[in-house]
Every structure is written in structure tokens, then in C-alpha cells.
Amino acid sequence: MCGRYALFSPADVRERYGVVDGEATVTYNAAPSQSLPVVASADPEAFTSMEWGLVPPWADDDSDAFVNARGETLREKRSFRDAYERRRCVVPADGFYEWHDGTPYYFERADGRPFVMAGVWEPHTPETTQTGLGEFASAGDGPNRTAETRRTFAVVTAEATGAVADYHHRASVILDPDEATRWLTADDPADLLDPSLPDLSVRRVSTAVDDPTVDRPDLVDPV
DNA sequence: CCAGACGTTGTT
DNA sequence: GTCTGG
DNA sequence: CCAGACGTTGTT
């Protein structure tokens, strides 16, 4: 956890978490490297698209991207400290998937409501690549054009509690609306990093979810 | 001092 | 076995 | 998280 989730009630997320701007597309199979809606501390009332897989400030490319960041050490680790201090975010979801002995399970809140997971984000500007060939350099952009800056994020994890602990020892940090506001606006909301999960229900789902390119509503149906 | 790491997950 | 791509 | 690739030569 957490390496796959679903988000299909963005309107409910808006209502519960006070998100008034931005777009959020529905997905039943959100996977790392995809562009997904998050809410960033810089703009706590809007969905913003970011790529799942935080590229640390010192890294040149995606090969050092991190899907998760451990809450226990988030404040100290070089890869995440700066992001924790200045660039937190929350990641909206209706539920998440967990694999156990090769079988996928879907977890959602017992009350069926969507929630948000604690995250951190980091901007990443790819190395400007020089072709050295005039015929390519003249194809629209100046030779010293700054490459497009991407925004990348990681989901914060903690020790699993409750039903999830029977399946995995790690789980995403889930925040209720008040906690989400604090995560996005407080100076040092370290107390939120030692959470207990809300009541969750779990059900076995189809192995169709294994393939991260498959996206359809019945992925969350019980089997 | 410089070199090299810098991180997470699970390991049916 | 390990890395990349989604 | 899982799935799928993982490579070379010369090439009109």
C-alpha cells in the first residue's frame, strides 16, 4: 500500500473536502506514473493534475521516482524533507486495492464515502536535451527553452491498522476533512503521521485489475 | 577531504 | 532476475 | 501496485 486505487466520486470529494476548482477525471484503476487529480497546499481548494511517482529534488529523471514515502521518517529524509515542509498534498480516492498472495482486494470506507490520502509533491524539470542538430532545433522551440516542469507526488504510508493489517503491514495515511485542511495548511502537522485507519470494508475483486491499463467500473465489484 | 548515496514496497 | 511503463 | 520487456545489425 498504496500502489493502486479508485476515484469515481469526485463530486462527493468536492463537497466533503471543500474543493471548488479544477478538474478530476474518474478512474477505477489509478496506477503509478499516471497523471491523477490531487489537492496541493499551494491551492487547497482545487484539483490539480500530478504524476504519481515523486522525483526527488536531486534526481535527473524518473528512475528515482517514489510511489510512497514513509510517514515515520518523512521529516528527516533528504528525498522528502523539503516536500514535507513546503509541498504537501492530498490524494482523493473512493477506495484502494491490495494484493494478497496474488489476489486483489478492494478496500473502502464502511460508510462508502470517498476520502483523501496524505501526500507530498515535488516539481521536476527534465534535463534540457540538446539535439545539436539545427534541423531539429529549429522545429519550433529555441535551443535553450526550459523544458516543461512536471509535478510529481508520493502517497504517505504508516503502519497498517484494523482490517488492512490482515493483508499488509503498510497502509496509506487517510485524512478526514479537518485533518486534510491541517495537512495542507499547518506548519508541521507531524501528529497526523501516526494515524489509525477509519473503519473499512474489504472484498475480493476480479484479477482484471492486475493490468493497470484496464479501467472500468466493474473492477470494484465483489467476486 | 572526496565519493557516493539519497527510497519504498514486498519477497506467492 | 531486474528494470521500465502504465 | 502489476505487466511486460529485457537486443542487435543495417535499413532506402
Added chain:
DNA sequence: GTCTGG
């Protein structure tokens, strides 16, 4: 960029 290891 910054920290750790040697």
C-alpha cells in the same frame, strides 16, 4: 542539493 561513509 545535501548528507553519510570511508
